[in-house]
Amino acid sequence: MRATVIHAPGDIRVEDVPEPEIVKPTDAIIRTVATCVCGSDLWPYRGLEPVGDPHPMGHEYVGIVEETGSEVTHIRPGQFVVGSFATSDNTCANCRKGWQSSCLNREFMSTCQADYVRIPNAHGTLVATEGDPGEEFVPSLLAVSDVMGTGWYAALAAEVKPGSTAVVVGDGAVGLCGVIAAKELGAERIIAMSRHEPRQKLALEFGATDIVTERGEDGVARVKDLTNGIGADSVLECVGTAESMRQALHSARPGGNVGFVGVPHEVAVDGQELFFSQVGLRGGPAPVRRYLPDLIDRVLSGRINPGKVFDLTLPLEKVAEGYKAMDERRAIKALLTV
Amino acid sequence: MRATVIHAPGDIRVEDVPEPEIVKPTDAIIRTVATCVCGSDLWPYRGLEPVGDPHPMGHEYVGIVEETGSEVTHIRPGQFVVGSFATSDNTCANCRKGWQSSCLNREFMSTCQADYVRIPNAHGTLVATEGDPGEEFVPSLLAVSDVMGTGWYAALAAEVKPGSTAVVVGDGAVGLCGVIAAKELGAERIIAMSRHEPRQKLALEFGATDIVTERGEDGVARVKDLTNGIGADSVLECVGTAESMRQALHSARPGGNVGFVGVPHEVAVDGQELFFSQVGLRGGPAPVRRYLPDLIDRVLSGRINPGKVFDLTLPLEKVAEGYKAMDERRAIKALLTV
Numbered sequence: 140m141r142a143t144v145i146h147a148p149g150d151i152r153v154e155d156v157p158e159p160e161i162v163k164p165t166d167a168i169i170r171t172v173a174t175c176v177c178g179s180d181l182w183p184y185r186g187l188e189p190v191g192d193p194h195p196m197g198h199e200y201v202g203i204v205e206e207t208g209s210e211v212t213h214i215r216p217g218q219f220v221v222g223s224f225a226t227s228d229n230t231c232a233n234c235r236k237g238w239q240s241s242c243l244n245r246e247f248m249s250t251c252q253a254d255y256v257r258i259p260n261a262h263g264t265l266v267a268t269e270g271d272p273g274e275e276f277v278p279s280l281l282a283v284s285d286v287m288g289t290g291w292y293a294a295l296a297a298e299v300k301p302g303s304t305a306v307v308v309g310d311g312a313v314g315l316c317g318v319i320a321a322k323e324l325g326a327e328r329i330i331a332m333s334r335h336e337p338r339q340k341l342a343l344e345f346g347a348t349d350i351v352t353e354r355g356e357d358g359v360a361r362v363k364d365l366t367n368g369i370g371a372d373s374v375l376e377c378v379g380t381a382e383s384m385r386q387a388l389h390s391a392r393p394g395g396n397v398g399f400v401g402v403p404h405e406v407a408v409d410g411q412e413l414f415f416s417q418v419g420l421r422g423g424p425a426p427v428r429r430y431l432p433d434l435i436d437r438v439l440s441g442r443i444n445p446g447k448v449f450d451l452t453l454p455l456e457k458v459a460e461g462y463k464a465m466d467e468r469r470a471i472k473a474l475l476t477v
Numbered sequence: 478m479r480a481t482v483i484h485a486p487g488d489i490r491v492e493d494v495p496e497p498e499i500v501k502p503t504d505a506i507i508r509t510v511a512t513c514v515c516g517s518d519l520w521p522y523r524g525l526e527p528v529g530d531p532h533p534m535g536h537e538y539v540g541i542v543e544e545t546g547s548e549v550t551h552i553r554p555g556q557f558v559v560g561s562f563a564t565s566d567n568t569c570a571n572c573r574k575g576w577q578s579s580c581l582n583r584e585f586m587s588t589c590q591a592d593y594v595r596i597p598n599a600h601g602t603l604v605a606t607e608g609d610p611g612e613e614f615v616p617s618l619l620a621v622s623d624v625m626g627t628g629w630y631a632a633l634a635a636e637v638k639p640g641s642t643a644v645v646v647g648d649g650a651v652g653l654c655g656v657i658a659a660k661e662l663g664a665e666r667i668i669a670m671s672r673h674e675p676r677q678k679l680a681l682e683f684g685a686t687d688i689v690t691e692r693g694e695d696g697v698a699r700v701k702d703l704t705n706g707i708g709a710d711s712v713l714e715c716v717g718t719a720e721s722m723r724q725a726l727h728s729a730r731p732g733g734n735v736g737f738v739g740v741p742h743e744v745a746v747d748g749q750e751l752f753f754s755q756v757g758l759r760g761g762p763a764p765v766r767r768y769l770p771d772l773i774d775r776v777l778s779g780r781i782n783p784g785k786v787f788d789l790t791l792p793l794e795k796v797a798e799g800y801k802a803m804d805e806r807r808a809i810k811a812l813l814t815v
Binding site for chain 1: 570571574575576578579581634705706707719722730731732737740741742743744745746747748749751752753754755756757758759760761762764
């Protein structure tokens with residue numbers, strides 16, 4: 140089968156590799172319907188994270204169940220399933236508290252830009268839709284498996300509540316999904332920080348009420364102008380750099396909250412500064428599994444359409460072009476059809 | 478009048494200084510009934526914070542209103558009042574959201590170990606009791622003005638809820654009051670980390686269900702043993718060092734919360750570690766004003782008795798002995814009668 144392999148920064152190839160097989164009784168094999176390129180895939184692609192030996196790529200997926208291990212009884216071959224980039228048994232002490240992305244048996248997905256994928260912990264990870272959802276819903280269901288689930292977590296970690304003011308730092312796919320989440324959770328004012336016109340447009344379509352183009356302390360000053368001088372109730376940090384974290388922390392009011400979902404790269408938070416800010420801070424890999432049933436419902440009922448973040452669709456064969464377009468910011472997010 | 482002045486590390490004196498006067502119409506002057514020495518007063522006393530020029534000390538107080546500025550109309554001379562170490566107008570945008578310790582007009586108290594004290598923002602800071610509370614309640618009401626309010630905030634910031642498991646890092650007065658708060662907020666299991674027998678005893682009396690004497694990663698391992706291997710729902714960090722913060726963060730489960738109220742000294746939190754821990758973190762100076770009516774009620778109804786943290790009572794004249802006893806850990810907290 141075909142699979143995407145990274146050899147070095149900038150060197151993405153489609154290669155012929157053996158099809159995956161059931162290894163554990165809790166595994167399933169799915170035939171990929173759609174997968175995509177993640178902002179976090181760009182870290183090694185850009186050489187900002189070591190590549191090491193050549194290895195497969197991809198952690199976002201929707202597909203058709205091909206085969207199940209003996210302990211995977213809640214789904215059957217032929218069903219359309221949505222999962223998460225972090226697999227979970229959904230029964231351990233962390234899962235039971237709703238933190239499936241910290242499952243004690245967690246395995247992160249990493250081979251999804253391929254024809255077939257082995258899903259570990261399939262019994263606690265995959266959720267089947269009722270019947271075939273139809274092609275028009277595929278992009279949004281794919282988004283749910285990562286970026287929409289992550290935006291949702293960012294908004295919950297930032298404690299967005301009805302009537303509150305939310306700021307979204309980062310106009311990538313996760314940030315834009317964070318706008319959707321803030322809107323769904325009832326934020327009255329949603330300030331999207333973006334200087335890219337097509338992303339501003341999508342943010343407004345998703346529910347942003349204000350666009351701030353300034354960055355750093357100028358951006359913070361604009362947010363304060365819009366929030367009685369004290370800062371926002373909730374800030375969704377969807378980038379992961381020291382600069383974006385600083386901007387997020389400074390944009391929140393005392394007693395406000397920052398939810399951070401961009402994997403931090405060289406970020407250190409000063410204890411005394413955090414103390415006097417009185418800002419609450421929570422991050423991490425999103426417990427997507429907790430949200431799957433709800434988010435699938437919101438997609439299939441037409442309430443949300445996060446699939447719009449895919450502004451480039453390519454066949455798997457052209458995956459390298461997807462990385463390149465995202466790296467050059469010509470595309471927000473590239474969907475790969477399989 | 479008499480006032481406590483620090484001249485250098487270890488050099489605390491009682492001196493004769495002019496009585497304070499009303500400066501702004503929102504000020505009040507109180508005659509101190511009781512004040513005390515705070516763990517944070519020990520930072521300069523120990524030379525861990527610069528002393529600079531000789532200056533007065535003390536930020537905890539209860540007293541009798543002596544005089545009020547023209548805009549202070551809710552209290553009158555002769556009333557017994559409780560306040561907070563952070564003054565607040567109680568009307569600004571932050572105060573209205575319940576974050577009075579980040580009041581836009583905040584002034585920190587710093588002259589309370591004295592016969593008389595000027596309270597800035599008295600109109601939004603002081604709360605009078607109904608009638609004279611009686612001598613037996615003075616220690617607990619004094620505790621409410623800082624350590625009990627701070628322990629309360631630590632428990633709320635750590636999101637202690639009915640049935641939850643809470644860990645308290647730090648067995649000083651604030652940590653011990655944190656045990657009271659966790660108990661009052663319904664924690665089912667309260668693990669106090671302490672290796673000092675008198676403090677262990679008080680923690681148990683205040684509601685701790687378990688004592689952990691180990692520190693660092695050994696202490697964390699013990700907490701995990703007691704919490705299904707995943708860590709506690711809530712951790713109250715009541716020290717402020719890099720070691721105690723690490724211990725607190727590692728003791729919380731994914732999705733759990735750390736409330737940190739020890740002013741951090743040389744603490745930096747690694748972004749990626751915090752990310753993968755999925756622990757929520759909030760600290761700061763406690764918004765004591767928000768809690769005053771409730772905590773005063775709990776004291777006067779006899780529900781809580783945080784005044785027990787004062788295990789040394791001295792006349793103001795002997796304040797230097799109070800600092801020394803706390804520095805040498807012979808006393809948990811020294812109350813000064815005036």
